Amino acid sequence: MKIGELSHKTDVSARMLRYYEEQGLITVERRENGFREYDDYLVDRVRKIRELLDSGIPTRIIADILPCLNREQLLVTDADPQLRAVLIEQRDKMEQRIAILTHNRDALSRYIDAMDEATTADRPGAPNGR
Amino acid sequence: MKIGELSHKTDVSARMLRYYEEQGLITVERRENGFREYDDYLVDRVRKIRELLDSGIPTRIIADILPCLNREQLLVTDADPQLRAVLIEQRDKMEQRIAILTHNRDALSRYIDAMDEATTADRPGAPNGR
DNA sequence: TCAGACCTTCACACCCGTGTCAGGGTCAAG
DNA sequence: CTTGACCCTGACACGGGTGTGAAGGTCTGA
Structure with a gap:
């Protein structure tokens, strides 16, 4: 999906979505035309980022711990x-x-x-x- | 006590103590010579402010709720x-x-x-x- | 073909918590 | 009286999260 759709779904401004990308919180594909292409799973991820941010965790820390927060497949190699x-x-x-x-x-x-x-x-x- | 002593006791910089005052989080007396005179109870208060700030509560909110956070005499008139x-x-x-x-x-x-x-x-x- | 919606990057600007520095006053001890 | 520790105000600066606007590209539908 494009940035507008994700923004709408997560209630997070496009500005912030680009910012999170810049901060390394999310990785985003690009279409041929340069537009960002967001994967579906990013909806949840962005929501989680918002939660943590709203709880006072700075982006730097979030970047560190986010990969370890998936309850599901936590295969630690x-x-x-x-x-x-x-x-x-x-x-x-x-x-x-x-x-x-x-x-x-x-x-x-x-x-x-x-x-x-x-x-x-x-x-x-x-x-x-x- | 003067600002230096309070700063030392609370591990909060003098800069920040003045800032908290400016934000209305604490009320401070003045000596004749213009020096701030801090009451003893401010040690605890400043510590509590730090706790809340560290927990991500902004000063504006702290100012609102701080007066209601005293476990002791909570006589609500x-x-x-x-x-x-x-x-x-x-x-x-x-x-x-x-x-x-x-x-x-x-x-x-x-x-x-x-x-x-x-x-x-x-x-x-x-x-x-x- | 043109309008309008949506996208891009870049940049300025704000608030907040904080550090730091300059310029100047108070006061006690030597 | 001078020095040194401490205080004052005022200002600039910075990083983090966020808004906003400019200048321009893409695409879809009338």
């Missing part, structure tokens, strides 16, 4: 210890982020609950803002 | 529905990030395990890393 170190580092960073986010999500939930209790307790009627 | 909406939105976003990060952390772990199995299976002898 090349056990590069250098890569292993990178993966472990990134996994640990994710772990840390998860902990922090969980902690703060809970704090937010508590606060929201407290707000709700305050309104229902204080005013036995309509939940309104002052 | 002002139940502003506008604020509530913001908090809920942010909590949901955190939830989503947590899900994505968890998913990818697990994928990484699986891959790392696969690497390790590949090496130990292939080469019965030297155990590697961890």
